Amino acid sequence: MRILLLCSSFNGLTQRAWLELRRAGHDVTVELALSPEVMVEAAELAKPDLIICPFLKERVPAALWRGHRTVIIHPGPPGDRGPSSLDWAIADGESEWGVTALQAVEEMDAGPIWGFRTFGMPAEPPRKSALYNGPVTEAAAxxxxxxxAKAGDASFTPEPLDYRAPHVRGRLRRAMRHADREFSWSEPTEDILRRVRAADGAPGGRSVLCDLPVRVFDVYRGPELPGPAGQIAARREGAVLVHTGDGTLWVGHLRLEQEGAIKLPATMALGELVAAAPERSGYSEITYDRSEGVGVVSFDFYNGAMSTDQCRRLASALRYAAAQDTRVLVVRGGEVFSNGIHLNVIEAARHPELEAWMNINAINAVCREIVGCTSQLVVTSIGGNAGAGGVMMGLGADRVIIRDSVVLNPHYRTMGLFGSEYWTYVLPRRVGAEHARRLTQDALPIGAAEAVACGLADKALPGSRLDFERRVLEYAERLAADPGYDRLLAGRRQVREVDERRKPLDAYRAEELAEMSRDMFDDRDGFRLARREFVHKVKASATPERLARHRELSGASAPATATASHM
Incomplete structure (x- = not known):
């Protein structure tokens, strides 16, 4: 079936939909919903049997839904309507939520229902981004x-929305307003936590900190400490500890309410205002745990972005773990495994090019610890999406285990970078030189099944992230107890020695950094503009050609005023 995906951006959910539909054998093309005219033109060019809108903020033009079967994927259960569905679900403490596929009609979110999924909401208030990237994306996929499948069934008729039906439990909810997101630090900790998480990762909770109006993100409960509400009690690893009405909260990220301000680690956003705050334990992005035979380095960086400082701390943790007497080292990412260098921190630096250079060298040090570890077998546990250098970072291990719902973007080209992280060694070693070239040049996402099939990953496991992590740990324990462990470890050492004699890791690093210096300092491929547009969330002006196959096949091009999109 020929399917056109209309979307506001080619985000993680849309990428997953694109992958699943292609895997099911459909011919899929993508158009960004940049204007009503562009959407209508895309349908005229693609001549789709079906239009699906996995992530669409814009209204579907009447000419489109009247002429083509158009189905909206709405992040709410049947009957739910409005643009702030997930925000309200978290803010109101809903115990169950869902995703509904409904046909586009004149009235938004009121069309006939093609299908739906429901899921239980966690007792702990989830971050909106975690809810969207987790159960919502799973249900949408x-x-x-x-x-x-239903579109190919001539006997199928979608079900009209009927609020009398027992499974239609949603309702029309207004868009959240600024006032709904505002809070005072004198409020109870739990109320602030829920309000901020209902707005994370956009637009954030609204408050005042250090006499500055701020947007607040990435919050966690802190200890019960006496102190005036709104006062900063401590700092650690980029976060600040803030007194509330009945306790404290760790705040990981802030955005100042200023023109051009971007989301940053809280201590970087506040700068000298918190320079004198004392360091305090209790908040850590990196942890180490061990059993008799297995050590686990876990890291969970917000949105998967890894700054220079974070990379240095992670490299130090890996060195420590490799020096222990365990037999297997598991390198475990968080909600997002990794997306490589921290573009926001780079953009906000006094000298962005220099910060980018420091950042790429720091993440290379992380990769070197993984690739160069010969004292233990290494397993990477990729339970969340990964992109660019974050993918390459995981490939230096003996075993790469991936959750079956993960989407990988093993390329750098759309950001105007050649890339480093020893990718010219670890990627061809796994998939071959020709396939490595295609992955990096085509700049398209791949799913877990494809990653295993091409050798990028060794195994894909199903289940929630917690189930996945448990199963990876069990796998590592079996590996540590394997009677052939000594032979496996000797094999790793031998391969590393042979590869090092053939071409040292330092040579790969030097060649990659020579290319990256031209990208970062000479800006030969538009890294500066691509970074700025990404960080400031500049709306794309055209659909990338690699996604809009209907334009390529028809010979039509994007509007003449369009510039390249760095999606």
Whole structure:
């Protein structure tokens, strides 16, 4: 079936929908919903059997839904309507939520229902981004395949929205306003936590800190300490500890309410205002745990971005773990495994090019610890999406285990970078030189099944992230107890020695950094503009050609005023 995906951006959910539909055998093309005219033109060029909108903020033009079957994936259960569905679900403490596929009609979110999924909400208030990238994306991925199958069934008729039906439990909710997101630090900790997480990662909770109006993100409960509400009690690893009405909260990220301000680690956003705050334990992005035979380095960096400082701390943790008497080292990422260097921190630095250079060297040091570890077998546990250098970072291990719902973007080209992280060694070693070239040049996402099939990963495991992590740990324990462990470790050492004699890791690093210096300092491929547009969330002006196959096949091009999109 020929399917056109209309979306506001080619985000993680849309990428997952694209992958699942292609895996089901459909011919899929993508158009960004940049204007009503562009959307209508895309349908005229693509001549789709079905239009699916996995992530669409814009209204579907009447000419489109009247002429083509158009299905919206809405992040709410049947009957839920409005643009702030997930925000309200978290803020109101809903115990169950869902995703609904509904046909586009004149009234938004009121069309006939093609299918739906429901799921239980966690007792702990989730971050909106975690809810969207987790159960919402899982449900949407199932629904788009179901919708495509139903579209091919001539006997199928979508169900009209009927609020009398027992499974229609949603309702129309207004858009959240600024006032709904505002809070005072004198409020109870739990109230602030829920309000901020209902707005994370955008637009953030609204408050005042250090006499500055701020947007607040990435919050966690702190200890019960006496102190005036709104006062900063401590700092650690980029976060600040803030007194609330009945306790404290760790705040990981802030955005000042100023023109051009961007989301940054809280201590960087506040700068000298918190320079004198004391360091205090209790908040850590990196942890180490061990059993008799297995050591686990866990890291969970917000949105998967890794700054120079974070990379240095992670490299230090890996060196410590490698020196222990365990037999297997598990390198475990968080909600997002890694997206490589921290573009926001780079953009906000006094000298962005120099910060970018320091950042790439620091993440290279992390990769070197993984690739160069010969005292233990190394397993990378990729339970969340990964992109660019974050993918390459995981490939230096003996075993790469990936969760079956993960989406990988093993390329740098869309950001105007050649890339480093020893990718010219670890990627061809796993998939071959020709396939490595295609992955990095095509700049398209791949799913877990494809990653295993091409050798990028060794195994894909199902389940929630917690289930996945448990199963990876069990795998590592079996590996540590394997009677052939000594032979496996000797094999790793031998391969590393042979590879080092053939071409030292330092040579790969030097060659990659020579290319990266031209990208970062000479800006030969537009890294500066691509970074700025990404950080400031500049709306794309055209759909990338690699996604809009209908334009390529028809010979039509994007509007003449369009510039390249760095999606």
């Amino acid at each position: 199932e629904l788009v395949v179901e919708v495509a």
